[in-house]
Amino acid sequence: xxSFMIAANAVVPFICxxxxxxxxxxxxxxxxxxxxxxxTIVFKAFFPLLMFNNLYTADIDLGSHVSMIGIxxxxxxxxxLVCILVVPLIVKENPKRGVVIQSIWRSNTLxxxxxxxxxxxxxxxxxxxxxxxxxxxxxxxxxSVVIFSIFDRExxxxxxxxxxxxxxxTNPLIVGAIGGAVFKFAGWQIPASVMSPVAGFANxxxxxxxxxxxxxxxxxxxxxxxxYIISVLSLKLVIVPAIVTVLMxxxxxxxxxLFIAFILYATPVAGAxxxxxxxxxxxxxxxxxxxxxxxxxxxxTIFFWIxxxxxxxxx
Numbered sequence: 001x002x003s004f005m006i007a008a009n010a011v012v013p014f015i016c017x018x019x020x021x022x023x024x025x026x027x028x029x030x031x032x033x034x035x036x037x038x039x040t041i042v043f044k045a046f047f048p049l050l051m052f053n054n055l056y057t058a059d060i061d062l063g064s065h066v067s068m069i070g071i072x073x074x075x076x077x078x079x080x081l082v083c084i085l086v087v088p089l090i091v092k093e094n095p096k097r098g099v100v101i102q103s104i105w106r107s108n109t110l111x112x113x114x115x116x117x118x119x120x121x122x123x124x125x126x127x128x129x130x131x132x133x134x135x136x137x138x139x140x141x142x143x144s145v146v147i148f149s150i151f152d153r154e155x156x157x158x159x160x161x162x163x164x165x166x167x168x169x170t171n172p173l174i175v176g177a178i179g180g181a182v183f184k185f186a187g188w189q190i191p192a193s194v195m196s197p198v199a200g201f202a203n204x205x206x207x208x209x210x211x212x213x214x215x216x217x218x219x220x221x222x223x224x225x226x227x228y229i230i231s232v233l234s235l236k237l238v239i240v241p242a243i244v245t246v247l248m249x250x251x252x253x254x255x256x257x258l259f260i261a262f263i264l265y266a267t268p269v270a271g272a273x274x275x276x277x278x279x280x281x282x283x284x285x286x287x288x289x290x291x292x293x294x295x296x297x298x299x300x301t302i303f304f305w306i307x308x309x310x311x312x313x314x315x
Contacts (some may be wrong), residue, residue: 014111014271014295017207024049032315035215036278045274046205048176051141053202054110055180056190057209058134065128069135071251072261075135080143081106084150091228094151095283099108100228102144102277103269103290104235109133111206112267112298117260120306120315125256132260140270141173147282173272206271213274213288222293225286233294237301240282241266259315266305 025035084102091097107113114133118126145168168174184191190198222229241262250263269291278284309315 003194008121009115012299013207014210014268018214018217018295019294021211022217023214024211025215030215032035032038032216035212038208039212039216039275042113042205044172044280046201046208047272047275050171050178050205051137051173051176052180052190053195053199054137054182055177056136056184058130058184065131068253068257069132072132072264073135073139075106075247075261076139076264077143079244080139080239084147084229086128088151093283095281096228096286098144098148098151098280099277099287099290100232100280101147102140103232103287103294104240106140106144106265106267106273108136108268108295109264109267110202111271113260113263116263116267116302117256120259121256125260126264128256130259132264136264138174138177141177141272142168144273144276145174145280147172149280151281158238163183173276187276209271209275213271213291213302216284217288218285219291219305221285222289225289228286229293233297236269236290236294237266237297241305242254245309245314247296256315261315262305262309263302266298267304269297 020066021035024030025032030038083104087101087104088097091100108135114126114129136220149168182188242300244265245258246263248258269287274284274287274291276282277287290313306315
């Protein structure tokens, strides 16, 4: 039951944010056009501050974890490459391709993976998880920008490498991450009077983006995307976590390190995936549905994963 409460504490706030947004639109507080505009503002003005704050305030000490972080990052990149090669063979519409690809591996690590690691193994494991998350989130963002840039074009057209590079360098999430990393590693101190509002805006970002998701979610349209939802979420919440756990177990990882590898993939689709899909030509409706449903489903899948693997002595 403790495992269930841990998962619930991470998931229920997201459900509340979405439900509140859905109710706000239902009672006439703005239309879809308004919320899409607001979503663009959040993506371009709020997410950079979130990324900046996360990296600037992170307690990063590579130490003896360089090898583990390198392997975890390599596994993530391998999964991304497999998705890029396989998904276009199955999904024929470009706006859906980018959404499906990123939804298979892009997880909500900050809101889900970190607190679950702390609750399962304590603050020391939480510190290691933070280090891993600080490494893989930039990989998430760069790869997502590249993927949407590739598929934001007519089928058969040549990939514009220059455009992809510019999309990476100007993407709000990456700009914020680069800024935070520069200030962090250069040792530049920002006055508390400035960091306080930055942190305030950063803390608003995830709730506001999920609120907008709820306001733009069209429940009847879910049936149109049901086959994508079932296949992608089966991969996201069951198949990929199982494969990664087996591979990392065979590689010799045990206990807390194995749990970190597992939870990076067992958590729901990242909240940042929705504004990115909407801003970069992806199928925002499908992305929103995958995000919302994976958030609710993960309450149960994470619980069964933790209970099952703990009972077998794997965690």
